[in-house]
Structure formats: structure tokens, C-alpha cells
Amino acid sequence: MNPVFPTLGLDHFQENERNEVRLLDHLTHGKNTITVPHKHDFFLFFLVEESSGTHTIDFVDYPVANQQIHILLPGQVHHWQLADDTKGYQLMMSQALVQTFTDYLQFSPLLATPIIELDEKAYPLFRQEFDQLSAELLLALPDWTLIGLRCRIIARLISRELERNQAFPSKASPILVNYLQLLEENYKIEKLVTFYADRLHITPNYLTILCKKHLNLSAGELIHNRLLLEAKRLLQITDRSVKEISYELGFEDLAYFSNFFKKHTGISPRTFREQL
Known part of the structure; x- marks a missing residue:
């Protein structure tokens, strides 16, 4: 049976009068957090000053190096193996806070780059802001x-x-x-481009044109990719049956879900799970 990984909230890591922001100095507090695979219900932005090792996000391994920023989204499963003397900050923000930012949808699970390499000009800007935030929180x-x-x-x-x-x-x-916001809210129950186009008061064709122009994917491909991402997570981190997962994702027919999964991955959901 696959493990059901825990989902941690902000209150697990630190207490303060607001349940919106936590900031941990990794060198002094990072090693006190859970290192086994788990999920968060908040956004985590990890500024790495010095480190080496591996950060695994949704079961993909990413090398850890100096002067990086790591983006972890709510619901993603992660764990890391880092050098004991790792230096950096873990900034945790609630979903409610991040959603007040005008460009927060850049942190969509379909679009965000998990690891960003910071150059010699960018890193000092980040470090200054994290230091100032730390001083204020103290x-x-x-x-x-x-x-x-x-x-x-x-x-x-x-x-x-x-x-x-x-x-x-x-x-x-x-x-x-x-569109990306609507997709994140409705992808489990609405799988047709026409639904989203109607809500946006445009034609499905125009929506696809916009998606291809800016993201090099059609509107339908974005829907499929979001469904596949969630299907893989559920197959990997839960002990639910394939039938239960298909219902969770809005597929009333198990065979339809299995065919959909195999069409886009080349293997059946059961085979995918067995290969983990």
C-alpha cells in the first residue's frame, strides 16, 4: 500500500499572532522540521545561500546548490536531503496571502519552475529582503x-x-x-474548453489562440496536464484504488479514466503505480 503523506499547516513550524507568514533560518531551525515526504497547505519559498544535496518535489529530484530559490506549492509532496551546514531562509506564506498578489498565478502548478538559479545581481536583492523580513518578525x-x-x-x-x-x-x-484561476478551481469537475470560454465570455478558439501564443499549449492541453499531474500525485501518495481516484478527478467511468491516463502517459494507472 502506498503511504498517505501528512499535510502540514503553518502552525506546525512556528507560532505567532498571525497565521499568514512564517520565516525560518534554516541553519538553526531547518533540521528540526520533518524530513520524510509530506505536503503543505501553504506556499514555501526556500532561499538557499549555501548548500548541496537533493530536493525532491512531486517525486522529481532537483540538485541543490548555492544561491537558489526553491518554489513549493500547496499540495506538492516534497522532502530533501541537504548538507548539515545548509544556510538559507524558509519563507512560508498562507494561500490567502499569496492570492492577494496580482501575479500570484505565476505560481500555478502548471507553470512554476521549482528551482531558480540566482545570479550575482539577483541574489543580494533576495537576501536583503529576507533579512529585513526576519528582523521585522523578531x-x-x-x-x-x-x-x-x-x-x-x-x-x-x-x-x-x-x-x-x-x-x-x-x-x-x-x-x-x-483562465488559469478558473482551471485551478474547476479542473476536477469541468474538462471542456467551452465551459471556461463561456465563463470568460470568449470563444473556445480565441482561448486556445491565447494559450498557444503565451504558453505554447492549447487550452485543452492545459486541462489535461492539470488532471494528469493530480492523478500522478494521488497514485503515488495515497492508497486509494484507481477507481476511487478516477471519481476524485471527476471521471464517472473507470475505463474512460484509464484510457485517458494511458493515452497521455503511455501506461495504465495501475502500471504507473507499480513502477514507483
Whole structure:
């Protein structure tokens, strides 16, 4: 049976008067957190100053090196094996907070680059903001308005790096941004492009044109990719049957789900699970 990995909330890591932001100095607190595979219900932005090792996100291994930023999204399964003297900051933000940022959908599971290499110009900017945020949080009476603004700045710096890495277009259409939001909210129950196009008051053809222009994928491919990502997670981290997973993802017919999965991966859901 596959393990059911725990989902951790912000209160697991640190207590403060607001359940929106946590910041851990990895060298002093990082090794006290759970290192077995687990999930979070918040966003984690890990600024690495010095380290080596491996960070596994959704069962993909990424090498850890100096001057990186790691992006972990709510619901992703992760664990890491890091050098004992790893230096850096773990910044945790609630979903509610991140969703107030105008460009938060750059952190979509379909688009975000998990690991960003920071150059000699970018890293000091990140380090300065993390240091300032840390100093504010350590005050007896921290200014939560200022903390929110610093979090917004850090998120914007990350967004800019994503744009530079072409993980998200710098001038994406507002319609496309709204589509990604609708998709994240409805992909389990709505699988037709026409549903999203109707909600956006455009034609399915125009929606596909926008998706291909900015993301090199059709609107339908984005729906399929999001479903496949969730299907793989559920097959990997839960002991639910394939039938239960198919219902969880809105497939009323097990055979249809199995055919859909095999069409896009080349193997059946059961074979995928057996190969883990």
C-alpha cells in the first residue's frame, strides 16, 4: 500500500499572532522540521545561500546548490536531503496571502519552475529582503502591514525571475490569467474548453489562440496536464484504488479514466503505480 503523506499547516513550524507568514533560518531551525515526504497547505519559498544535496518535489529530484530559490506549492509532496551546514531562509506564506498578489498565478502548478538559479545581481536583492523580513518578525511588536509588503516584494522578485527564465510570459493576457484561476478551481469537475470560454465570455478558439501564443499549449492541453499531474500525485501518495481516484478527478467511468491516463502517459494507472 502506498503511504498517505501528512499535510502540514503553518502552525506546525512556528507560532505567532498571525497565521499568514512564517520565516525560518534554516541553519538553526531547518533540521528540526520533518524530513520524510509530506505536503503543505501553504506556499514555501526556500532561499538557499549555501548548500548541496537533493530536493525532491512531486517525486522529481532537483540538485541543490548555492544561491537558489526553491518554489513549493500547496499540495506538492516534497522532502530533501541537504548538507548539515545548509544556510538559507524558509519563507512560508498562507494561500490567502499569496492570492492577494496580482501575479500570484505565476505560481500555478502548471507553470512554476521549482528551482531558480540566482545570479550575482539577483541574489543580494533576495537576501536583503529576507533579512529585513526576519528582523521585522523578531520584533516584540512586528508591523504586519510592513511584513505583508515585504512578502509582496519577495513574491514580485520571484515573479521577475520566472519571467526571465521564460516560465511565465511577462505580459500575459488578463484573460489567460483568469483562465488559469478558473482551471485551478474547476479542473476536477469541468474538462471542456467551452465551459471556461463561456465563463470568460470568449470563444473556445480565441482561448486556445491565447494559450498557444503565451504558453505554447492549447487550452485543452492545459486541462489535461492539470488532471494528469493530480492523478500522478494521488497514485503515488495515497492508497486509494484507481477507481476511487478516477471519481476524485471527476471521471464517472473507470475505463474512460484509464484510457485517458494511458493515452497521455503511455501506461495504465495501475502500471504507473507499480513502477514507483
